[in-house]
Amino acid sequence: MENMSIDCVHTLGFLMRHVKPENTILDIGCGTGEVGYFLERTGYDSVHNIDILDLREFETKRFELYNGVNIPFENCWFDIVILSFVLHHVPNEKKRLLLEEAVRVTKGKLFILEDTPRNPIDRLFSYLHGTGYRRKIKSNEWFGFYRQKRWEQIFRELGPKILVSQKLSRFCRHKGAPFARSFFLLEKSEPLTQIPEN
Numbered sequence: 001m002e003n004m005s006i007d008c009v010h011t012l013g014f015l016m017r018h019v020k021p022e023n024t025i026l027d028i029g030c031g032t033g034e035v036g037y038f039l040e041r042t043g044y045d046s047v048h049n050i051d052i053l054d055l056r057e058f059e060t061k062r063f064e065l066y067n068g069v070n071i072p073f074e075n076c077w078f079d080i081v082i083l084s085f086v087l088h089h090v091p092n093e094k095k096r097l098l099l100e101e102a103v104r105v106t107k108g109k110l111f112i113l114e115d116t117p118r119n120p121i122d123r124l125f126s127y128l129h130g131t132g133y134r135r136k137i138k139s140n141e142w143f144g145f146y147r148q149k150r151w152e153q154i155f156r157e158l159g160p161k162i163l164v165s166q167k168l169s170r171f172c173r174h175k176g177a178p179f180a181r182s183f184f185l186l187e188k189s190e191p192l193t194q195i196p197e198n
């Protein structure tokens with residue numbers, strides 16, 4: 001088996017506390033596919049990967065390109081939906097739309113890792129990282145890196161319950177990039193069921 005990167009060890013370390021091998025999992029913005037690949041290798045059999053680009057370096061069983069907003073699955077299809085360092089690359093006016101879609105396709109949890117700048121130096125590095133990606137996909141759309149509190153506000157407005165909102169250590173992932181990051185675990189609230197009148 002290939003060696004797992006430090007970033008993947010970090011992501012799986014969080015993720016595996018919240019998923020069981022029998023769960024259906026969607027990794028939105030899977031990038032290289034490393035997370036899905038190692039999940040499959042460790043017995044997680046129902047992992048779906050989607051992205052707006054095919055950047056795969058790891059062979060996964062299931063991968064689809066999509067338009068960046070409309071997730072090609074039915075309502076409540078997955079036990080858990082992952083957005084790992086994706087939301088800052090999504091143009092601002094599409095962030096909520098994508099999150100609404102993520103909420104729509106999960107019947108349970110949303111697992112989110114995100115760069116959440118805390119000071120002007122973080123902002124500068126985030127900006128450079130973000131413009132590099134925009135150049136790569138030849139897009140002029142405006143993207144933003146939000147602070148942890150701003151994401152919490154957005155998640156509250158969208159509806160899911162925030163189970164965890166955790167500030168992470170700058171050195172939790174690879175040492176060359178000591179970015180400010182946060183982990184969020186959201187849980188979709190049950191829709192109110194109508195009690196039939198007698």
Ligand SMILES: C[S@@+](CC[C@H](N)C(=O)[O-])C[C@H]1O[C@@H](n2cnc3c(N)ncnc32)[C@H](O)[C@@H]1O
Pocket residue numbers: 007011028029030031032050051052053055067068069083084085086089090098
């Ligand atoms: C920093 S990489 C993260 C990759 C992977 N999730 C990880 O944690 O290693 C960001 C990924 O988000 C993808 N992406 C950007 N906009 C997206 C969107 N609207 N929907 C899904 N993926 C998107 C990019 O193509 C890229 O693969």
